[in-house]
Amino acid sequence: MSCLCITGADIREFGAKMSGPPLVPMIHMIEAAAKPVVAAIEGVALGGGLELALSCHYRIAHSKARLGLPEVTLGLLPGAGGTQRLPRLIGVPAALELITTGRHVTAAEALQLGIVDEVTDQNAVDAAVKFAQSVEGKSLDARRIGTFPCPRPPDLDAVFEKVMKEVRRSARGAIAPVTCVQAVHAAVTLPYAKGMERERELFSTLFTSGQARALQYYFFAQRAVSRWSTPSGARWDTSKPRPVRKAAVIGLGTMGRGISVSLAQAGFSVVAVETQEKQLLEAKQAVSGMLERDAKRRGAPLAHGNIKYSCSLKAAADVDLVIEAVFEDMALKKAIFRQLSAICKPGTFLCSNTSALDIDELASQTQSPELVVGMHFFAPAHVMKLLEVVYGPRSSPEAVATAMQMGKKIGKVSVAVGNCRGFVGNRMLKPYLEQAFFLLEEGATPEQVDQVLEEFGFPMGVFKVSDLSGLDVGWKVRKADGLVVPDSTGKSARIQGGRRYSPLGDLLCEQGRFGQKTGRGWYQYDKPGGRVAKSDPWLHRFLEEYRARHGLVARRIDQQEVLERCLYALINEGFQILQDGIAAGPEDIDVIYVLGYGWPRHRGGPMFFADMVGLDKVLDRLERYHQLHPDVPGLKPCSLLRKLAAGGCPPIHRWREVIQKPHSQL
Numbered sequence: 001m002s003c004l005c006i007t008g009a010d011i012r013e014f015g016a017k018m019s020g021p022p023l024v025p026m027i028h029m030i031e032a033a034a035k036p037v038v039a040a041i042e043g044v045a046l047g048g049g050l051e052l053a054l055s056c057h058y059r060i061a062h063s064k065a066r067l068g069l070p071e072v073t074l075g076l077l078p079g080a081g082g083t084q085r086l087p088r089l090i091g092v093p094a095a096l097e098l099i100t101t102g103r104h105v106t107a108a109e110a111l112q113l114g115i116v117d118e119v120t121d122q123n124a125v126d127a128a129v130k131f132a133q134s135v136e137g138k139s140l141d142a143r144r145i146g147t148f149p150c151p152r153p154p155d156l157d158a159v160f161e162k163v164m165k166e167v168r169r170s171a172r173g174a175i176a177p178v179t180c181v182q183a184v185h186a187a188v189t190l191p192y193a194k195g196m197e198r199e200r201e202l203f204s205t206l207f208t209s210g211q212a213r214a215l216q217y218y219f220f221a222q223r224a225v226s227r228w229s230t231p232s233g234a235r236w237d238t239s240k241p242r243p244v245r246k247a248a249v250i251g252l253g254t255m256g257r258g259i260s261v262s263l264a265q266a267g268f269s270v271v272a273v274e275t276q277e278k279q280l281l282e283a284k285q286a287v288s289g290m291l292e293r294d295a296k297r298r299g300a301p302l303a304h305g306n307i308k309y310s311c312s313l314k315a316a317a318d319v320d321l322v323i324e325a326v327f328e329d330m331a332l333k334k335a336i337f338r339q340l341s342a343i344c345k346p347g348t349f350l351c352s353n354t355s356a357l358d359i360d361e362l363a364s365q366t367q368s369p370e371l372v373v374g375m376h377f378f379a380p381a382h383v384m385k386l387l388e389v390v391y392g393p394r395s396s397p398e399a400v401a402t403a404m405q406m407g408k409k410i411g412k413v414s415v416a417v418g419n420c421r422g423f424v425g426n427r428m429l430k431p432y433l434e435q436a437f438f439l440l441e442e443g444a445t446p447e448q449v450d451q452v453l454e455e456f457g458f459p460m461g462v463f464k465v466s467d468l469s470g471l472d473v474g475w476k477v478r479k480a481d482g483l484v485v486p487d488s489t490g491k492s493a494r495i496q497g498g499r500r501y502s503p504l505g506d507l508l509c510e511q512g513r514f515g516q517k518t519g520r521g522w523y524q525y526d527k528p529g530g531r532v533a534k535s536d537p538w539l540h541r542f543l544e545e546y547r548a549r550h551g552l553v554a555r556r557i558d559q560q561e562v563l564e565r566c567l568y569a570l571i572n573e574g575f576q577i578l579q580d581g582i583a584a585g586p587e588d589i590d591v592i593y594v595l596g597y598g599w600p601r602h603r604g605g606p607m608f609f610a611d612m613v614g615l616d617k618v619l620d621r622l623e624r625y626h627q628l629h630p631d632v633p634g635l636k637p638c639s640l641l642r643k644l645a646a647g648g649c650p651p652i653h654r655w656r657e658v659i660q661k662p663h664s665q666l
């Protein structure tokens, strides 16, 4: 009998010399053993851990155990027989689903699927001993999975064709899920030994791939961001969070509703505040609906009772933490912070869900600026995993620690970032969007730009996203910034403050084209609120007329230029953010972009991508584009990028040494 709690192979050893005995011979030895071997699974049996358990003759799991083959999430496939044994044990469709998604299953589901033989609430080892005694003397012939014939679906080709199509669609360019399907196909079509050979070959191809490197980097990056630090020296391990039991959400629009749902689901007492009865009632119905649907989906109890609704800010008097989620309007937010500061009990943390505004300006409205931080959620707030926790110059380490811990409690990946316009995510988005607009002016179409970005792996191109979130959002911000003004000839100005500016988005808004909500934007939709983007001949004519009006001659723009200009401008801003100390390291930026902005995980994140491409190459291309477009500051290579390139392009895990030592010669 063997007791198992194994998270699989040590990912840190990939790329270096692996220690310990090789797994495959061990698995074959266990399976061939004359004595029955019973695996007692407690905690987790993941990856190589589950593969080891599958070589045992019986498996007993504790009811809290979790099992799975998550290799695909690391850019790999189960390389110790998992792709050959699991389909033999539970059938091809169920095995394909688990292997291509990497999903963990509970012990109860594992029992239902036939992965384990028994589930216990008691000590798994004791249960396994008892089980071993009950099967003593029984033949093991029917227990060696490697000797089973693999069940062959009657319509084998059709099954695999369908799965492959679906996997390719959802993989968005990731190769591991597709390769997993090929490995399972080998289980069905080849004898066991040949199938194992095929698994090994496919595993080796993935093992050395750039995508596996990217996904493994990302695995550790997502864990590293919880070890936050700020330039003032505050750190995760020396700053204590304060307990929060009751929280208020101010403003129950889309964001406020999602935030209330997240808090209630995590067991916080919530006070939800709106100004008018009518809006409050609408919000209450919407939040209840969201909670009901979610409870049904998860089979979890309803969290209704945790939320109290009110039309008065005074209801927030006794809460431990407030999250303000009203319109993105500084004057309104300031007024609310002033009132909250007077109403709330001393020590209440005051947080803003602003996506770009100055946290310190809000803090200055309160009696205790050290208690103010940003908690920037992403829409839909109860679904999206990312939270930017924004510290201002006066935020206390305790406030940052409390917001970070609160994020963790509600199931978010929280990243601590500094205070600047747009923080990390939205600040980097600006030069990316700007390039997309410029490309249209120079001859590209929204379809072309979107296609290149989608082929790169984004779920949606920049113009489709813009239609989805509403063109009017950015328009309002640009108007507030004084950018939406005609030039001396009455045409929309293409130069603002000495730098190139594209008024294309403003011109669409002036026509009432706000995107999906109005049924027209960069694309056309069958009705307002429609979801399927269709090419719009009107827009193409509009672009031609615009170019003619401004004397611009359309040229053919190739895919490489579209990709480089959009992505390298974004990456360049990322380097500037690191240089400014707004993000502590490249991992923070990469996690924000993967979780909040649809950056394909198998490409690691923008900063990892820059490392993979080669910093000298990114620098070279930026320099060239900046020469061609000297009035676009976003294309001027940032000095940190120059310094890293001049220092021999150190690998990404060494960038912090250069960032932390501004005078380093690296």
Ligand SMILES: CCC[C@H](O)CC(=O)SCCNC(=O)CCNC(=O)[C@H](O)C(C)(C)COP(=O)([O-])OP(=O)([O-])OC[C@H]1O[C@@H](n2cnc3c(N)ncnc32)[C@H](O)[C@@H]1OP(=O)([O-])[O-]
Residues within 6 Å of the ligand: 007, 008, 009, 010, 011, 012, 023, 044, 046, 047, 048, 049, 051, 070, 071, 074, 076, 077, 078, 079, 080, 082, 220, 223, 224
């Ligand atoms: C031939 C071989 C073939 C085989 O098929 C290949 C494999 O098995 S591929 C492997 C397939 N296996 C997987 O993909 C499983 C990957 N792991 C997980 O999914 C989660 O970590 C787990 C569910 C286990 C625990 O979640 P939780 O409770 O939220 O805790 P947490 O996530 O915060 O982790 C705590 C600490 O442990 C660290 N660490 C964890 N696992 C590994 C590892 N395998 N390696 C190295 N380190 C690992 C993690 O970095 C963190 O370190 P730190 O320094 O404190 O930041």
